Amino acid sequence: MEDQNKETGRIPLYRQIKQLIIHNIQTKHWKPGDFIPSESKLLDEFNVSRTTLRQAINSLVQEGVLESRQGKGTQVKIHPPGKLGEHSTIMFQEEGDQFYSRILRMEFSFTFFQAQKHLNVPENEKVFLFERVRMADGDPIAILQFYTPQHIGELLIKSDLHEHEPYAVIEENNGILKQATDWVSAVNATPHEADLLGIRGGESLVSISRLSYGIDEKPVEFSRTIYRADRFSYRVELAHN
Amino acid sequence: MEDQNKETGRIPLYRQIKQLIIHNIQTKHWKPGDFIPSESKLLDEFNVSRTTLRQAINSLVQEGVLESRQGKGTQVKIHPPGKLGEHSTIMFQEEGDQFYSRILRMEFSFTFFQAQKHLNVPENEKVFLFERVRMADGDPIAILQFYTPQHIGELLIKSDLHEHEPYAVIEENNGILKQATDWVSAVNATPHEADLLGIRGGESLVSISRLSYGIDEKPVEFSRTIYRADRFSYRVELAHN
């Protein structure tokens, strides 16, 4: 760590080290499952005290980015794509359901104002919308609207979204997701929604809005999904913390 | 810290310190909101290095038991009764709302089958139901059904449920809650529910079923609450761990 870092001061050294580690992960220098260099090697690379390095690493272990084991080493933790937390969002009644999606829209626009605001996208930049209907054994069960900033949207259209889940594409190209907030509520189906889902207008639907952040704390994805309430339940495990 | 602790070895010192701190909290020696002694005082009391003491304290801060602020001190964190996890269940639009409840039913019965099953109550024992309508500034916004095993129900009716929240009564008499599961879904209001909530029949409502467990891992409370969707949002914070 250079002197000017110590002198600029405001940002603690261990946080700067954290950022360097995160950068190595985001640039795929260290990939999920990889062992990062040992403490002694990182001490040489970063030129900080062991205390400081361990503070940075332990912090990332706490946040679920790294995983350390005594004697073995420290590796970048592997997470299933898009899976955050312990909640199991989708609880359909049958296991044998065949899932697939029917794409409704893939569109860049300046006018997705709510998503633009949540994603912190400047007004002169477009937002990408990816809209699908999710089917289970031929029945439509949910409408998914998936918004991302322009540069991520371009990544997505380059991939084959008919074949790959957007979460998987993002995590392969844009680093892993670290944190998200869900807002769960209920709405009455509009005639158009009822039409898509094959239900009567006014039926109750579960609405889930999600805002996801990457390990660099920047918003990655805003989505709104509405589920048929008769096919869906959202489970949350709660504990003190 | 005595020598035999260091020599028995297996349990790290900082974990032993953690246990001592927790013991002080459990025995109400240090109460929620209290500032615990400063680091220098605890160093004298425990006879360990600052590193070790801070490791114990920081660990408890991470777990949400303590809360430290530079320059001020470290205090035992206050958890609102019945509040588990980071989700903030109730997000009504205005801050100035005056909340109160109107009691509908307080009843012991053998026939609350769903609750009986979830609470693991034997068939020859009654289940207690406490049913209310929650009001915000005069508007009804939710119907709350609160089920407990018989012995807890008896505690509740002895307290003044017009004055005290059942969660608070339980945590004062029956220990704190440790874990809970929420199931969130959506339903259409029945005519009776619409009547109670002052809305049209068929309106969308958010339905939350909760099963709570105490420190002894036994079920304490099963509840079902339905909220007017226009006044309610359920927020969940998700993170890797």
Place this chain on the structure above:
DNA sequence: GTTTTAAACTTAACATAACAAGTTTTAAAT
């Protein structure tokens, strides 16, 4: 070749020291 042993790695735990940066208390100045 196989097993055993020791060495060389890894992270975990603990102590001591010094300084920085907030907050409160106290004493001084007005």
Place this chain on the structure above:
DNA sequence: ATTTAAAACTTGTTATGTTAAGTTTAAAAC
């Protein structure tokens, strides 16, 4: 009395050691 400044607290950050405890590797013994 009020304001100001200094001192005395508090937790936060960083450095430098040392020893312990797992895991892997390499050498030695068979």
